[in-house]
Amino acid sequence: MSESKFEPNFSWKNFHGPNLGYVMELYDQYKIDPDSIDMELKELFDKWGPPSLEEGERSVQDSSAISPNKMKKVAEAVKLANNIRTYGHLYASVYPFNNNAPKNEFLQLEEYDLTKEDLLEIPVELLCEDAPENVQNGLQAYEYLKSVYSKSISFEFSHVHDYEEKTWLKQFVESGKLFKPHSKEKRLSLLKRLSEVEGFEQFLHKTFVGQKRFSIEGLDMLVPILDGLIESAVQEGTQTINIGMAHRGRLNVLAHVLGKPYEIIFSEFQHTPNKELVPSEGSSGINYGWSGDVKYHLGADKQIKESNMRSARLTLANNPSHLEFIDPIVEGYTRAAQEDRTEKGYPVQDSKAAMAVLIHGDAAFPGEGIVAETLNLNRLKGYQAGGTIHVIANNMIGFTTESIDSRSTKYASDLAKGYEIPIVHVNADDPEACLAAVFIAIEYRKRFNRDFLIDLIGYRRFGHNEMDEPLTTQPLLYGKIQKHPTARALYAETLKRDGTVTSEMIENILNEVQDSLHRAYEKMPKTSMAPIYDIQLPAIVQNGFPEINTVVEYSRLKNLNEDLVNWPEGFHVFPKLQRILERRAKSFIEDGKVDWSLAETMAFASILEDGTPIRLTGQDAQRATFAQRNIVLHDSKTGESYSPLHTLQRAKASFAVYNSPLSEGSVLGFEYGYNVFAPETLVIWEAQFGDFANAAQVFFDQFISSGRAKWGQKSGLVMLLPHGYEGQGPEHSSGRVERYLQMSAEKNWTVANVTSAAQYFHLLRRQAKILKRAEVRPLIVMTPKSLLRNPHTVSNVAELSEGQFKPIIEQKEQFPERVTRIVFSTGKVSIDLLDKLNSLEGEKDWVKLVRIEELYPFPEKEIKQLLSRYSSLKEILWVQEEPQNMGAWNYIEPRLRAIAKDSVSVSYVGRRSRQSTAEGDPLIHKNCQERIVTHALTITNKELLRGGLSK
Numbered sequence: 001m002s003e004s005k006f007e008p009n010f011s012w013k014n015f016h017g018p019n020l021g022y023v024m025e026l027y028d029q030y031k032i033d034p035d036s037i038d039m040e041l042k043e044l045f046d047k048w049g050p051p052s053l054e055e056g057e058r059s060v061q062d063s064s065a066i067s068p069n070k071m072k073k074v075a076e077a078v079k080l081a082n083n084i085r086t087y088g089h090l091y092a093s094v095y096p097f098n099n100n101a102p103k104n105e106f107l108q109l110e111e112y113d114l115t116k117e118d119l120l121e122i123p124v125e126l127l128c129e130d131a132p133e134n135v136q137n138g139l140q141a142y143e144y145l146k147s148v149y150s151k152s153i154s155f156e157f158s159h160v161h162d163y164e165e166k167t168w169l170k171q172f173v174e175s176g177k178l179f180k181p182h183s184k185e186k187r188l189s190l191l192k193r194l195s196e197v198e199g200f201e202q203f204l205h206k207t208f209v210g211q212k213r214f215s216i217e218g219l220d221m222l223v224p225i226l227d228g229l230i231e232s233a234v235q236e237g238t239q240t241i242n243i244g245m246a247h248r249g250r251l252n253v254l255a256h257v258l259g260k261p262y263e264i265i266f267s268e269f270q271h272t273p274n275k276e277l278v279p280s281e282g283s284s285g286i287n288y289g290w291s292g293d294v295k296y297h298l299g300a301d302k303q304i305k306e307s308n309m310r311s312a313r314l315t316l317a318n319n320p321s322h323l324e325f326i327d328p329i330v331e332g333y334t335r336a337a338q339e340d341r342t343e344k345g346y347p348v349q350d351s352k353a354a355m356a357v358l359i360h361g362d363a364a365f366p367g368e369g370i371v372a373e374t375l376n377l378n379r380l381k382g383y384q385a386g387g388t389i390h391v392i393a394n395n396m397i398g399f400t401t402e403s404i405d406s407r408s409t410k411y412a413s414d415l416a417k418g419y420e421i422p423i424v425h426v427n428a429d430d431p432e433a434c435l436a437a438v439f440i441a442i443e444y445r446k447r448f449n450r451d452f453l454i455d456l457i458g459y460r461r462f463g464h465n466e467m468d469e470p471l472t473t474q475p476l477l478y479g480k481i482q483k484h485p486t487a488r489a490l491y492a493e494t495l496k497r498d499g500t501v502t503s504e505m506i507e508n509i510l511n512e513v514q515d516s517l518h519r520a521y522e523k524m525p526k527t528s529m530a531p532i533y534d535i536q537l538p539a540i541v542q543n544g545f546p547e548i549n550t551v552v553e554y555s556r557l558k559n560l561n562e563d564l565v566n567w568p569e570g571f572h573v574f575p576k577l578q579r580i581l582e583r584r585a586k587s588f589i590e591d592g593k594v595d596w597s598l599a600e601t602m603a604f605a606s607i608l609e610d611g612t613p614i615r616l617t618g619q620d621a622q623r624a625t626f627a628q629r630n631i632v633l634h635d636s637k638t639g640e641s642y643s644p645l646h647t648l649q650r651a652k653a654s655f656a657v658y659n660s661p662l663s664e665g666s667v668l669g670f671e672y673g674y675n676v677f678a679p680e681t682l683v684i685w686e687a688q689f690g691d692f693a694n695a696a697q698v699f700f701d702q703f704i705s706s707g708r709a710k711w712g713q714k715s716g717l718v719m720l721l722p723h724g725y726e727g728q729g730p731e732h733s734s735g736r737v738e739r740y741l742q743m744s745a746e747k748n749w750t751v752a753n754v755t756s757a758a759q760y761f762h763l764l765r766r767q768a769k770i771l772k773r774a775e776v777r778p779l780i781v782m783t784p785k786s787l788l789r790n791p792h793t794v795s796n797v798a799e800l801s802e803g804q805f806k807p808i809i810e811q812k813e814q815f816p817e818r819v820t821r822i823v824f825s826t827g828k829v830s831i832d833l834l835d836k837l838n839s840l841e842g843e844k845d846w847v848k849l850v851r852i853e854e855l856y857p858f859p860e861k862e863i864k865q866l867l868s869r870y871s872s873l874k875e876i877l878w879v880q881e882e883p884q885n886m887g888a889w890n891y892i893e894p895r896l897r898a899i900a901k902d903s904v905s906v907s908y909v910g911r912r913s914r915q916s917t918a919e920g921d922p923l924i925h926k927n928c929q930e931r932i933v934t935h936a937l938t939i940t941n942k943e944l945l946r947g948g949l950s951k
Contacts, residue, residue: 026075038082043163074122076112077138081127081145083107085170086158088149094425094457095396096218097480107146130174148174152427153436159417165448169422172443178436187500190224190431192509194488197223197252199513200262204251207521208269214296216249217461219393220487221434223249225456226257226357228438229389233355234304234312236446240337241304242677243316244330245359246323247296248393250316258300258316262520268295270524289709290537297321299711313337317673318711320702323364327374328666329703330356332673334385341613341681344651351386351449359391362412363398370698373666375419378451382617382658383670387445390416390453394428395460400473413455421451428458431491459484537746540774541708544747544857550765552606554801560605561588561598564644567633574636581630592797596788597628599757599795603764604631604645604655607682611652612768617660617671618686618720625688625722628788631657664695668719672703675717679776682768683717690721690735690782691917697739704778705743716776718767723753723782724828725881725929727922734882734917735782737855741891744856751856753782753827755792758799759806759853766805782827792831807859810866811837811849818845819870823936824896825879826852826888829929833879836933847937855888858895867899875905879936881929883914909936 026037030045084107091107109115122138124131128145135144149155157169172178182190197220204213216222230241245253254260299318305311315333319326337354339347358374365371377383392413398406409415413423422444426437434456441452459481463470470478485493495501565585567573573581587593594602604614619625622632632643645655660667668685675683687693693700707713723735740751754760760781767779787793811834813819825833830851837844850866852859867873876896880887889908896906910932919925 038078039158040163040167073114073118074126076114077119077122077127077142080107080109080112080114080142084142084145084149085155088146089154089156089425091146091150092154092425093150093152094154094427094455096427096429096457096459096484097477109142128174130171132176145174151433152430153433154425156411156413156417156423156425160420160422162420162448165422165444165450168447169440169444172440178440180436180439182432182435184500187432187495190435191488191491191495191501191506193224193227193256194220194431194491195509195513196256198486198488199510199517200252200255203514203517203521204269207266211269212296212465213251213269214247214249214465215460215462216252217486218395218459218481219249219428219456221428221431221458222359222391222393222456223252223256224431225391225434225438225454226253228435229355229357229442230257230304230312230314232438232442234306234310236442237310237352238312238355240313240334240354241315241357242330242333242337242354243314243357243359244319244326245316245393246319246326246361246364247321248361248395249359250296250298253316254298254300258302258314260300262517263523265295266521266524289707289712291706291709293318293320293710297710318707318713320710322698322702323361324368324371324374325665325669325698325702327358327360327370328377328669329673329676329699330358331374331377331383331385331388332670332675333677334388335383335670336674336678336681338386339654339678341654341678342652343654344608344648345646345654346656347613347615347654349386351384354386355445356385356388357391358388359393360412361398362392362394362396362403363401363406365392365412366407366409366415367398370665370669372415372418373661373663374669375416375421375451376661376663377666377670378419378421380661382656382660383667384449387449388451389441389445390421390451392453392455394455394457396457397460397474400464400468400470402474411455413453416451416453419451421453423453423455425455425457428456429487429490431487458487541747543775545766545770545775548766548769550762550769550804551801552602552765554797556606556609557602557797557800558589559650560602560609560648561585563648564598564601564605566644567642571633571640571642572636572638573633577630577633588797593794594757594761594797594800595794596757596760596784597624597630599761599800600629600764601631601645602800603761605648605651607765607768608645608648608651608653608655610768612771613653613655613678613681614684614768615656615671615674615681616684616686617656617658617667618684619660619662619688621686622657622659624686626785626788664692665699668693668696668699669703672699672715672717675715676707676713679714679716680772682764682771684720685717686720686783687722687735689732690723691731691733693719693721694736694739700740701743705740705748708748708777709746714774714776715778716767716771718764718779718781720781720783722785724785724787725918725925726786727919727925729920730916730918734886736886736917737782737888738882738886738890740780741856741888744891747777747857749778749780749856750854751780751782752854754853755784755787755809755827755830755851756795756799757793758795758803759809761795761800762803762805784828787828787831790831792834805853807852807854808862808866809851809853813845813848815845816869817872819848820872820874821847821877822850822867822870822873822875823847823877823879824850824852824892826855827881829879829881829932832881832929832933833936836937840937852888852892855891860895860899863896864899867901867904873901873904875907876900877907877909877936879932880908880910881932882917883911884908885913886917 026041027045027050030037030042034042116139119138119142124135124137124141127138127141131141131144135141155173157166160166197216201215201217233241251265255262255265297318297320299316302314303311304314317326317330334354334356338349338351341347378388394412396403416423424437424440426433437454441454444452461481492506496503565581584595584598607614623630631645632641634641664687671683671685675681704715704717707715721735723737725733744751752763754763770776823833833849837849878889878892878896880889900906911928919928
């Protein structure tokens with residue numbers, strides 16, 4: 001069936017005689033069991049109904065004259081053709097070594113009770129409608145299909161449900177478009193590229209004996225594949241190409257795809273100083289920080305300029321040894337590069353503007369859950385990036401583990417089937433088949449803006465690294481590998497046989513590659529070790545934030561408040577929500593009060609007015625987990641949505657807010673990548689509960705906390721982590737602030753736990769104003785839950801229009817000289833302490849409450865100044881809700897002790913050390929909370945030491 005038959009003018013009359021009769025028979029089967037017939041015909045029946053015999057060009061008599069045996073032969077032939085498409089990959093020559101093809105079921109005529117004579121009588125169109133003109137009958141169609149689907153490139157498309165996509169894929173493969181011949185110049189260029197790839201690895205192997213490099217050898221075609229993807233994308237007008245990959249083959253990709261000079265790579269092996277080639281902190285380079293990273297984790301940037309005046313930015317993302325965790329980051333890079341954020345409303349996305357290429361490991365692709373999380377993003381409104389090209393660098397082994405022990409599926413690529421991603425398997429020893437895989441991948445992406453996967457199947461010439469001996473664990477396989485010619489050698493022989501090159505030309509190419517490598521090596525400094533020095537933190541980072549004005553004039557706030565409760569005429573806001581929003585606006589006007597949610601929305605609105613784009617995502621981010629935000633309203637009668645922040649007349653930048661999938665890792669990684677690539681944007685990720693951020697811990701550990709020191713990679717990402725003990729159990733209480741404080745150093749980020757609407761307002765505005773400055777750093781906010789509606793967190797308008805962010809907040813006292821105890825705390829327990837203090841009768845001047853709102857960087861200067869005012873001070877208490885081995889205590893204790901005078905004791909009040917973050921019973925929780933605040937405000941120092949509360 002041709003493509004035109006599935007357009008709106010489709011008619012059953014395109015089926016003739018036996019063909020029509022067969023279709024009618026299948027329709028009877030469809031009525032009994034729709035899933036028992038071929039999916040293509042099922043979709044036709046679903047859409048167009050029963051075939052009409054009257055529309056056929058042949059008579060009813062012609063159709064009815066067909067014998068049942070003939071009908072059976074036709075049905076079996078169609079079944080055979082479809083099975084070749086579905087199962088042909090099992091017979092394809094996609095493995096450099098053992099093919100492991102199954103027995104001859106599915107593809108042999110005898111299995112279908114067919115003979116060659118039977119096939120001669122069946123029309124070509126019934127078996128392969130897109131066959132070339134030289135295919136004249138059913139037998140030739142059968143042989144042609146077997147040839148197409150069992151080459152050194154094979155296809156898996158049957159899991160693609162979209163009819164148009166699947167039809168296009170089948171037509172592209174079966175029409176012969178895919179296997180276009182290459183010019184002599186193209187083939188010679190490919191041989192030269194393979195010679196460079198192989199020569200580079202061999203030079204490193206001989207020159208830096210025993211050093212790790214995670215060689216590409218066995219998958220040498222990865223570099224030409226990247227060349228092809230990049231060249232094709234740039235020719236189509238793509239302006240940004242982002243690559244994510246693990247360490248296998250990275251040095252070769254850096255050298256030959258990103259153009260990193262050989263001499264820099266050599267200097268990294270020899271530890272020689274090469275400072276003039278290394279970008280400094282604050283430069284445009286993303287590869288180096290002040291503590292650095294190993295050479296096979298580093299990324300690079302390159303500006304590509306084509307002869308046709310097209311240019312593009314090429315980026316290889318920095319990636320630690322967590323392999324696949326770079327995947328969502330690169331997707332975030334790419335979405336950021338595709339969007340125009342200069343106008344109000346949602347950003348305008350151009351999928352053509354940028355392309356992501358993700359190179360996966362064959363063991364990691366099915367083995368690491370972040371891959372599935374990332375694949376799930378590929379068609380979601382807030383995360384789709386116009387189609388990612390995935391390449392599995394498949395060397396059939398993971399570290400020392402063979403495939404049979406590392407996955408439960410036949411192919412490493414099988415995970416992609418669940419996301420309807422077309423898959424091509426290709427033999428890495430067949431360079432021209434690999435280029436065919438590139439061709440179909442690019443054409444498919446261009447047509448459908450969907451992901452595509454190339455499973456590049458090769459081998460690993462050495463061990464996991466060059467210090468390993470693979471013969472100890474895979475003696476049979478590596479016995480074969482040692483004798484196996486390289487991809488370059490095999491291709492050179494192919495070109496020599498067909499007269500494209502001579503032996504002398506091959507030798508000259510190899511000599512030119514080695515001469516180039518030797519010349520680069522001679523440029524290296526002669527010293528073998530860089531001078532030893534202590535790592536110095538750049539001054540601009542060490543100095544921290546400069547003073548930043550974050551106030552917003554009252555008139556602006558008033559106008560914003562009015563805009564935020566305006567919705568279109570006829571729009572029906574849910575009545576209960578409407579009352580809440582109107583009451584919030586009325587309180588602002590009449591009482592000058594701003595609650596947490598209004599302060600946040602006003603911060604967003606004023607930031608948009610200032611011209612800074614905002615992107616906010618998270619599970620239920622539009623409404624918020626605790627139903628406090630509601631920045632996207634839904635018509636209670638029609639379900640249509642409306643967002644005042646998208647229609648602000650004075651907004652000078654875009655605002656994007658998306659409810660994320662139920663995934664922490666991929667979403668946080670995506671937002672980090674988006675922020676790195678769009679540093680002018682205030683990117684905010686909100687966890688549903690702060691506890692859930694532990695599912696994204698790799699991103700905090702390896703990227704957000706340390707990416708700048710390792711790679712010079714700056715980020716101003718904001719992470720909102722709801723935190724506070726409300727009796728909701730272990731998984732809904734603690735945002736694990738201790739983890740972020742443990743990783744805090746070198747001014748790497750800000751960790752805050754604020755307790756008022758104004759504090760949150762100024763914190764967000766400060767972050768927005770610092771985005772484009774060198775001092776930028778990520779911001780972690782332990783946001784409240786019950787405090788969202790607590791009267792103590794409500795601020796006066798004047799605190800927004802005249803105030804600023806305060807690292808500490810003091811409870812005011814009348815007689816400072818009477819204070820003998822200062823109780824420090826942070827977050828929600830600070831409000832519990834205030835409520836308890838207000839409920840106590842009698843003298844209260846002996847105790848002072850202080851909230852630390854910014855935990856890191858630690859407000860040492862402010863606390864020193866505070867303590868100096870209290871001459872009668874005898875004790876300092878740190879009070880927290882979290883168990884003693886959690887929370888901020890272990891971070892705070894040495895700092896408070898360093899500041900306090902020798903005569904002042906420093907003690908802890910809170911839960912004792914525990915393995916679980918919180919109690920599961922709400923009544924026990926309530927008793928624990930009461931005990932903590934009561935002890936903090938009533939017991940003496942002697943009782944503290946004698947009791948069950950630790951010093």
